[in-house]
Amino acid sequence: MWFRVNPRLPTPIYQQVVDGFKEAIVKGFVKQGDRIPSVRELATLMTLNHNTVAKAYQQLEREHVFEIIQGRGTFVAEFKPPSDSDRDRRLAKIVEMMQQIYIEGHYVQLSEDDLMSLFRETIRKWETGGKDV
Amino acid sequence: MWFRVNPRLPTPIYQQVVDGFKEAIVKGFVKQGDRIPSVRELATLMTLNHNTVAKAYQQLEREHVFEIIQGRGTFVAEFKPPSDSDRDRRLAKIVEMMQQIYIEGHYVQLSEDDLMSLFRETIRKWETGGKDV
Amino acid sequence: MWFRVNPRLPTPIYQQVVDGFKEAIVKGFVKQGDRIPSVRELATLMTLNHNTVAKAYQQLEREHVFEIIQGRGTFVAEFKPPSDSDRDRRLAKIVEMMQQIYIEGHYVQLSEDDLMSLFRETIRKWETGGKDV
Amino acid sequence: MWFRVNPRLPTPIYQQVVDGFKEAIVKGFVKQGDRIPSVRELATLMTLNHNTVAKAYQQLEREHVFEIIQGRGTFVAEFKPPSDSDRDRRLAKIVEMMQQIYIEGHYVQLSEDDLMSLFRETIRKWETGGKDV
DNA sequence: GTGGTCTAGACCACC
DNA sequence: GTGGTCTAGACCACC
CATH class of the missing domain: 1.10.287 (Helix Hairpins)
Incomplete structure (x- = not known):
């Protein structure tokens, strides 16, 4: 993975995942349109619960960082200037x-x-x- | 008081008190050696729970910002280069x-x-x- | 085609197909008795999974919008006052x-x-x- | 309660709770500044899981309908014209x-x-x- | 295969 | 007391 997560920090795990992805994007490890590991895949990879990962992905979608396409997967959204x-x-x-x-x-x-x-x-x-x- | 607290913000109130004091010190509203109201005084003044204020004071002491002298009160610590x-x-x-x-x-x-x-x-x-x- | 489909929307694709046909009919792009492309034809035309298209057609038939005549094809049903x-x-x-x-x-x-x-x-x-x- | 929830509908339960509260507010059953039952209270009252209720409350907060004050409770937010x-x-x-x-x-x-x-x-x-x- | 929801139950921070 | 998070595991819709 492009980042690690520390369950002992006060920052919630799902938030660490959110931050981790933003960081990975800014650093260029992940690019626009890239497919992100599925919720379950990432959960297994990082030994997290799938609900936790799903929560992070949903927040990233709300922030227009990810784009979730039902039944297909999750992708890095194209950059749009914020409202x-x-x-x-x-x-x-x-x-x-x-x-x-x-x-x-x-x-x-x-x-x-x-x-x-x-x-x-x-x-x-x-x-x-x-x-x- | 030298600062205000807003319970509607997501930042915990005790944290806002901690930040408020640090800010007041940096800005020079409060100076080294100044006496600070007691936990109960401040709680009354700002209509906060005294547990909340106590928690803030403890953290400020732990960070060497406050100095609690038993029986005399709470003071702004003299500045020491940090460990x-x-x-x-x-x-x-x-x-x-x-x-x-x-x-x-x-x-x-x-x-x-x-x-x-x-x-x-x-x-x-x-x-x-x-x-x- | 008389409508487009956007997989990025949260509305399921099969639902978009259903809505698209209803809209095309109301607008008069397609008329009673018109022959509709087969499931596989439409799937190819619109680059959709044929299961998705089949699901849409089934729903349109259930709603009496389409009429599937075995061996002949799929047609826009004649308008009947609903039950x-x-x-x-x-x-x-x-x-x-x-x-x-x-x-x-x-x-x-x-x-x-x-x-x-x-x-x-x-x-x-x-x-x-x-x-x- | 001011509304009921039907787990057999396709609409997610948490969404029904969100809609139910919005409806109750528009109808005037609940007013600005009113305290809302706690997450656990409502969960018990409506025999739902507290996570489900919490999810609904969080969404209502994101939509500026509710105001959640940590450690105190949840309230109907004052109306602000939307961005x-x-x-x-x-x-x-x-x-x-x-x-x-x-x-x-x-x-x-x-x-x-x-x-x-x-x-x-x-x-x-x-x-x-x-x-x- | 993909993501979304829900329950049950534990644990935690805050007031 | 308040809300928030997390895991485990089930179930579902969609493609």
Whole structure:
């Protein structure tokens, strides 16, 4: 698989699957139109319950990341620019995380510029690099 | 109070209290050595369950943000450079959030540079601005 | 063909075929007594699984829209006033959809009158217009 | 309860619960800010599994019909005008149902005007009347 | 084969 | 008390 899941984290497993696929797509491991393992296949591969995987796939479909075709399988959707409300919701989420970063940064004595460099570096490493930074 | 709490948000209330205090400290509303209202005081002031407040205070103490001195009260801890393990934990958290930002950014078509600008702007606004950006 | 089918929609394909034929008949593209392609012909023409097409034809026959004459082929049935039970079933379906419309309308703030106008307009456009409104 | 559920219908149970609540709200049986029975309560009352009820509540929250407050309960959300994309999606659904009605109407020999009258009548009866028309 | 639903029952976080 | 998640296993519709 393109990612791993850790049941001991507080993040729900199905959410980790959702995040894992988004990451795999951004990194280019999976591409538009690609067929995704079936719900049951992935469940077996990752030793998860099929309901958990199905929940993740359904959420990814709601987010327009996957396209589920009944009786045929699940595919990576073609990219569509998000609706305004979708965009707003995502931007708000991003801004909130940026504030959190700034606050956490304060406690490890990272200045704004330090954080900017770390950000650049993180993206670099991560785009080229492996699954886990 | 220096912050507000919204029970309708999915973020747990105790977490909002934790974040609220950290934010107040970074913004300078509360300073090192300042006395913080007791659990029961704050619970009354903000009409929260005192268990919820207690949980927040415990977490803030665990993170060395608060210092609880038995019989005297709760204070904002003096700043100490974090232990290595603390620092590592916080850095890991920051890096993870940065990755999330990059992924979310992908879906609203924000490039690395767009994100950098947004980051700078967010911090600017937030530092000068009020509690809610 | 007189209609198209989209496997990406949540509506089952066989149902889309059923709806497509009904629509074609109401619009007059196909008339009473017209011969309809055989299951296998249509399956080839539209690149569908023949089981899917067969299921649609069976349902259309059950609803007295098609008439399958053994050894001769499938035809658009001549119009017969429906039996009482048929009529009741269809009316119940119609009433239920009308309620659904009213409820959905509520959430987009459409009044009864708005819905009536929309209904009139929809029929107008649809009767004159093409396959997809 | 304000509605009943029929496990033998093809419509999934959780969807029937969703529709049932929307109907109850439009009819005014339940009002903005009202507390809804807890997931487990409703499950017991209607002899359903709590997972099924939870799924319905979650969908209603996604549609901004319910508001779920962690640890406190579930409430009828205040009405907010939908986003443009939400509105478009709902309108498309309405238009599609109207076309279906027109087609079905054809088979019971109901003219456009007949359908209009039936629509008016349906809403009248249903708004004043009981749970099942 | 594909995904979707449902029940039963356990466990958890939050207030 | 509240809702959320997860597994196990059954059953179903669709292609």
